[in-house]
Amino acid sequence: MNEEKDKVLVKRTLRGDTKAFEMIIRNYQQSLLNYIGRMVGERELALDFTQEVFIKAYASLRSFEPQYKFSTWLFKIASNLVIDHWRKKKIPTLSISEPLTDDSDGLTLEIPDEKPSIIRKLELAELGKRIDWALGQIPTALRELFVWRHVNGLSYEEMAEIKNLPVGTVKNRVYQAKEMIRRLLETKP
Amino acid sequence: MSCLKIGDLYAFLEGELSPIQRENIEGHLSSCPRCREALAERRLLSEAALSLPDLEIPADFTEQVMAAIVPVRRRLPVWLIATAAGLSSLMLLLLVAVISGEENLLTLLARLNHSFWGYAKNAVVLGAKLLTLLSLTEKVLGSLSQPIFKGLSVLTSLLRPGGQVFLMIFALVVFVMLFYFLSKKLMMGEKT
Numbered sequence: 001m002n003e004e005k006d007k008v009l010v011k012r013t014l015r016g017d018t019k020a021f022e023m024i025i026r027n028y029q030q031s032l033l034n035y036i037g038r039m040v041g042e043r044e045l046a047l048d049f050t051q052e053v054f055i056k057a058y059a060s061l062r063s064f065e066p067q068y069k070f071s072t073w074l075f076k077i078a079s080n081l082v083i084d085h086w087r088k089k090k091i092p093t094l095s096i097s098e099p100l101t102d103d104s105d106g107l108t109l110e111i112p113d114e115k116p117s118i119i120r121k122l123e124l125a126e127l128g129k130r131i132d133w134a135l136g137q138i139p140t141a142l143r144e145l146f147v148w149r150h151v152n153g154l155s156y157e158e159m160a161e162i163k164n165l166p167v168g169t170v171k172n173r174v175y176q177a178k179e180m181i182r183r184l185l186e187t188k189p
Numbered sequence: 190m191s192c193l194k195i196g197d198l199y200a201f202l203e204g205e206l207s208p209i210q211r212e213n214i215e216g217h218l219s220s221c222p223r224c225r226e227a228l229a230e231r232r233l234l235s236e237a238a239l240s241l242p243d244l245e246i247p248a249d250f251t252e253q254v255m256a257a258i259v260p261v262r263r264r265l266p267v268w269l270i271a272t273a274a275g276l277s278s279l280m281l282l283l284l285v286a287v288i289s290g291e292e293n294l295l296t297l298l299a300r301l302n303h304s305f306w307g308y309a310k311n312a313v314v315l316g317a318k319l320l321t322l323l324s325l326t327e328k329v330l331g332s333l334s335q336p337i338f339k340g341l342s343v344l345t346s347l348l349r350p351g352g353q354v355f356l357m358i359f360a361l362v363v364f365v366m367l368f369y370f371l372s373k374k375l376m377m378g379e380k381t
Binding site for chain 2: 018021022025026029030033034037038043046047050051054055058124125127128131132146150151171172174175178179181182185
């Protein structure tokens with residue numbers, strides 16, 4: 001998304017131009033739905049949450065500080081909504097500031113010597129479906145980062161800003177999420 | 190060189206290594222089939238993750254959201270509210286007069302028209318008088334200000350240097366406060 005264009009649209013919305021906010025919705029509805037849908041696992045619920053994100057954003061648009069990216073601000077609202085949902089449903093939310101494993105810095109390489117890779121055998125589309133399944137199996141905090149990185153294409157810096165964490169920690173968690181998914185795909189072909 | 194760490198593989202794939210680190214890893218990869226295999230697997234996984242399909246969004250989703258958003262009511266300017274209130278009161282008075290049957294509508298309008306232009310004439314005369322008064326005030330203040338400020342200058346020169354400095358700072362603070370108050374009152378910019 002174009003950062004400057006977003007800021008112009010925000011200004012226009014604050015001046016009462018509802019068409020400008022309509023454009024903001026059109027620009028972000030798909031990426032937010034992709035993120036929320038993969039976090040809550042139900043499309044209808046994800047649509048409701050996506051709508052709620054825009055309503056909250058509209059109501060608190062004056063509190064948006066233009067020195068930050070608008071997309072980051074929107075994803076932060078969405079992330080808080082998702083976390084609230086998990087809390088209400090009593091789904092364990094692992095804090096991503098806590099290490100998952102002892103070898104968080106140097107995940108060890110476990111490669112079968114002779115066996116052909118199972119992942120390699122799958123076509124990309126089929127693999128995509130399996131990744132969607134595997135995403136539902138990994139801890140929510142790691143899932144969120146994986147989706148931001150690979151589905152929404154956020155940078156590590158943007159994710160670090162949303163979660164208020166060091167960039168290195170975020171990178172490490174994304175690597176851990178990928179490894180978990182890879183192992184899940186290997187164990188459950 | 191021992192086999193690569195997972196973090197190195199991902200950093201390599203995402204192009205986040207320095208040229209020297211990259212060269213070292215490429216050197217190792219050229220001689221280690223296990224690490225090459227590991228890298229290829231992770232590359233495939235990353236590509237597949239990037240091609241995850243979009244979730245289907247209803248065609249009228251934007252309209253649904255816009256309908257759910259209650260537009261923030263914009264505050265109307267005071268002059269507009271006053272004008273609207275005045276006009277509606279006038280209409281109400283006219284309506285009451287006509288319904289009560291005391292006056293014919295045309296007669297009432299004619300009287301109203303006459304009164305209106307009478308008031309307008311008075312307002313213009315009053316405005317002209319006010320302008321004359323303002324110009325007189327300006328002349329008086331202009332002629333008075335010169336001896337006042339001269340007197341103040343002579344008086345303050347009798348004070349000790351410390352007192353003079355204090356008085357000047359005090360006057361400066363008063364001017365700054367006055368300027369701040371006026372600029373706040375007259376500010377037209379949008380609050381961000």
